Amino acid sequence: MNEKDLIDTFRQTLDDHLIGALSQQGSWAEDTFVRYILCPRISYEMLVPYRGIFHNAFSADEAAAFRENPSTLARMLEQQYEYYEDLPNLKGKGNPIGTFSLMKGDSKSLDILFVAVCRSLGIPARLHPSAQKPQYLSDKGWEDAVFSLTSPQTQKSTSWGMLHLHRDIKVPQDTPEASYFENFSFALLEDGVYKTLIYPYGSTDVYSEPYEVEAGAYRLTTGIRMKDGTAKVRFVYFTVNAGDTTEVVLSYRETEVDIPVLGKLAPGSILTRLDGTEVELEELLGSEGAIAAWIEPEREPTKHLIRELCELAEPLDKLGIPIVLMIGDMEWNASFDPVGYPKLPVRTVFVQDSSYASLSGFISKPAAYEAGYPHLFVLDTLHQVRYSASGYKIGTGKEALQIAAAISQSSIGSE
Numbered sequence: 001m002n003e004k005d006l007i008d009t010f011r012q013t014l015d016d017h018l019i020g021a022l023s024q025q026g027s028w029a030e031d032t033f034v035r036y037i038l039c040p041r042i043s044y045e046m047l048v049p050y051r052g053i054f055h056n057a058f059s060a061d062e063a064a065a066f067r068e069n070p071s072t073l074a075r076m077l078e079q080q081y082e083y084y085e086d087l088p089n090l091k092g093k094g095n096p097i098g099t100f101s102l103m104k105g106d107s108k109s110l111d112i113l114f115v116a117v118c119r120s121l122g123i124p125a126r127l128h129p130s131a132q133k134p135q136y137l138s139d140k141g142w143e144d145a146v147f148s149l150t151s152p153q154t155q156k157s158t159s160w161g162m163l164h165l166h167r168d169i170k171v172p173q174d175t176p177e178a179s180y181f182e183n184f185s186f187a188l189l190e191d192g193v194y195k196t197l198i199y200p201y202g203s204t205d206v207y208s209e210p211y212e213v214e215a216g217a218y219r220l221t222t223g224i225r226m227k228d229g230t231a232k233v234r235f236v237y238f239t240v241n242a243g244d245t246t247e248v249v250l251s252y253r254e255t256e257v258d259i260p261v262l263g264k265l266a267p268g269s270i271l272t273r274l275d276g277t278e279v280e281l282e283e284l285l286g287s288e289g290a291i292a293a294w295i296e297p298e299r300e301p302t303k304h305l306i307r308e309l310c311e312l313a314e315p316l317d318k319l320g321i322p323i324v325l326m327i328g329d330m331e332w333n334a335s336f337d338p339v340g341y342p343k344l345p346v347r348t349v350f351v352q353d354s355s356y357a358s359l360s361g362f363i364s365k366p367a368a369y370e371a372g373y374p375h376l377f378v379l380d381t382l383h384q385v386r387y388s389a390s391g392y393k394i395g396t397g398k399e400a401l402q403i404a405a406a407i408s409q410s411s412i413g414s415e
Contacts, residue, residue, distance in 0.1 A: 001041055013040065013049045020051030024122040028137075036124035036137065042115045043092055043108070043127055050096040054120035057100070063121050070123050070136040074114055074145040081110055107147070108132075114145055130197035131188075131214055159242035163218070164210035168251040175252045176224060176398070178206050183224060184250060189217040206250070215242040222252045225395065259403055265383040269358030271326065271351040274338065281358055282383065284324050284349060289380050289407050291316075291323045291400050294359045296373040297336050301392035305374050308397030310343040317345050321404055326353040362388070378403045 001009075017040040024037050040047050058066070066073040082104040085091075094109030096116035111127060111134040118125030124137035125145075134145040142160075163186070168175075176183050180203040187194035197213065220236040232253040240246045269281040285292065295302040309316070309323065316323065323345055327336070329352060338350040353359070362377055362385065371391030378387035378400050387403040389396040 001039065005041060005047060009040075009047050013047050016049030016051050020055065020120065027122060028124060032124050032137065036126050037119050037122060039119075042096075042112045043132075045093055045095045045109075045112050048095045048097050050100075050116050051120045053097060053100070054117050058121070066118075066121055067123055070118060070125070070138070071143075071145060073117060073123075074134075074147060077110065077114055077117070078147050081105075083107065083110075110147060111145075128212075130199060130211065132198055159215045160212055161215045161240040161242055162210040162245040163213050163240055164245055164247050165206050165250045166247060167207060168249050170251075177204055178250055179204050180206065183252070184220065184222040186213075186218050186220045188214055189219070194219050210245060213240055215240050220248060220250070222250065224252055224255050226255065259386045259406060262385040262388055263362065264385065265362070265379065269353075271353050271358065273351055279351070281324070284322060284351065285379060285383060286322055287381055289321045289378070289404060291321060291376070291378055291404060292326070292362075293324070293374050293376040294326045294328075294353065294356055294362075296331050297327060298331065298333075299373065301372065302374045304392065304394070305376065305396060306341060306344070308395075309345065309348070310341070312397050312401055313343055313345045315401055315405075317347070319401070319405055319408060321347065321408070323348040325350050326356070326358070327351070328356045329354050376400060378407070380407050 017038065021033075021038040025033055027033070028037065040050075080103050083106070084104050085106050087106050091106045092108030092112070094105045094112065096113050099105050099109045099113045100117075111132070114134045115125040115127060118136055126135055126142075127133065128135055128142070134147075135142045136145055137143075165178075178184055180199045181201045184206075185196050187196040189195075197211075199211075217239050218237070220238065221233065222236075223231045223233040225231050232255050234251065234253050236248060236251075238246055238248055265282065265285070267280075267282055270278050271281055271284065273279055281292075284290075293305065295305065297303070297306075325348065327350065332352050341348075359375060362375065374390070376387075376389045376396050377385050380386050386407060387400060389399065
């Protein structure tokens with residue numbers, strides 16, 4: 001189950017699925033049983049206690065017939081089902097009990113209902129990880145449950161192949177880690193249109209196991225977002241044949257990072273350490289480049305930046321530059337405790353900046369003040385500002401890391 005499901009699912013629902021599935025344990029391999037029979041989650045529907053209802057909805061002879069040939073279950077459900085597609089914001093959200101009670105809804109709700117009934121009767125079933133088609137497991141492997149009204153042109157099961165991605169051995173140092181939907185995806189050509197395959201957002205384990213995909217023509221898209229909002233994109237076209245494995249290198253375009261000088265730190269700013277002693281900002285920043293940010297720790301924009309820095313702790317630690325986080329005296333209250341951020345990079349320092357006095361030496365344009373906190377800067381070895389970002393902006397942590405790494409590699413600012 002998803003981590004979120006363990007938080008907001010009622011005990012009645014969990015009991016129904018656990019007790020209702022235990023009789024099938026041992027009939028299949030443990031992994032198959034857990035993932036495709038026991039698991040109550042099918043798509044994005046609300047989890048409900050449906051197993052007891054479906055156990056009692058069919059006679060013993062009907063259940064046996066469905067187990068023998070699950071396609072008969074698909075035909076029976078569709079004969080009783082009324083398609084209703086006028087649900088722009090709710091497609092695919094029907095829970096199995098509601099869909100079964102109404103026998104009306106969109107095609108995705110029917111797919112979810114089919115999988116739920118199968119699992120309730122001890123038939124391993126799923127929505128295919130990428131194509132999202134309803135499938136059941138037979139002696140021949142995974143087979144599509146074909147609903148004629150939604151797939152009139154495909155009255156037989158889809159043919160499948162494998163797509164195996166490989167790392168680019170010539171990858172530049174600043175290339176990001178592969179992350180699905182974040183910086184790469186692949187799409188299948190259907191009726192003249194490329195349709196992107198669905199996999200979990202941010203999935204990074206992309207090289208260890210091949211993807212099971214439909215046979216056909218594909219386009220792999222990779223992209224690196226630049227600071228100015230543009231993206232360096234690459235398309236790779238390939239074909240996956242039924243029963244074969246296609247090998248594709250996941251590569252990105254090289255990026256030339258433009259790092260202009262935006263200003264220079266004004267000397268003399270005095271800050272206060274955790275122990276109450278005073279220190280100059282220049283001393284904290286050192287002579288090796290740094291990341292500096294003025295933050296409001298109780299507000300969501302700052303919390304998001306801190307989460308990004310925590311997620312980037314490993315590459316930032318490898319880079320080895322100080323990260324100075326400055327907090328105004330009004331925000332340094334009893335609810336703030338630096339100890340609550342143990343996953344930040346090891347060279348992170350929290351200091352108090354009275355009324356954010358030193359911030360004026362970094363920004364003077366109204367736009368930055370209007371955007372609000374946090375105000376994030378990357379400085380080179382000469383304490384020149386080479387990057388700045390203000391307000392709630394996703395990805396500033398990665399952008400700052402990219403700039404700082406480029407400065408370190410090229411020794412910009414040291415000449």
